[in-house]
Amino acid sequence: MSLKEWKQVIDVNLTGVFLVSQVAGRQMIKQKSGNIINIASMSGSIANFPQPQCAYNASKAGVILLTKSLASEWVQHNIRVNSISPGYMNTHLTAKGLQNPDYAQHWRTLTPMHRVGEPHELTGLVVFLASDASSYVTGSDILIDGGYTMR
Structure with a gap:
């Protein structure tokens, strides 16, 4: 991985979250x-394999x-500031990996639910964190990964 590639991932995934939080935080402090x-990833808590993605993992650990x-x-x-950490989800970002038989097989085999998640499966957690039902939740990172990280 080149330094340019490293910086691009860090800038998008971590610096981007910082900048948006900074702007939103200013308004929230006023009110x-x-x-x-924030959207982190289970990759912020583990080192994924077989795919090489050290910058992604480091950036998501930074988000947490x-x-x-x-x-x-x-x-x-x-x-209140919280993050969610999805596991492998059926999204545009993972489409290429899901088409790679080596990656897809590892991802499904190592996930106790033996499948990738669907984006709509994140909705309930986001609604909970956005609502007053989570009024005592702050500083938490909640994994939603089909059990991948429980091993």
Whole structure:
């Protein structure tokens, strides 16, 4: 991986989350409340294989710790900050990997549910975190990965 490729992934996945949080946080501090839900990945908690993706993993680990740090810093302003960490999902990002028999077989075999998730399966968790039902939840990263990381 070149330094240019590394920086591109870090800039999109981590710096992008920082910049959006910064803009949203300013407004939320003014209004004395808010709720931010960041999208991390199970890849922020594990090293995936067989695909090489060290920059992706590092960027998503950064999102998880940024989430916890912002939650700690902004709790005094009544702002909650959490992240969700999806596992392998059937999205445009994973389409190429799902077409690669080596990757797809590993992903499904190592996921106890033996399948990839569907984007709609994230909805309930996002609604929960966005609602008052989660009023005591902040600084959390919630895995939604078909059991992949429980091993």
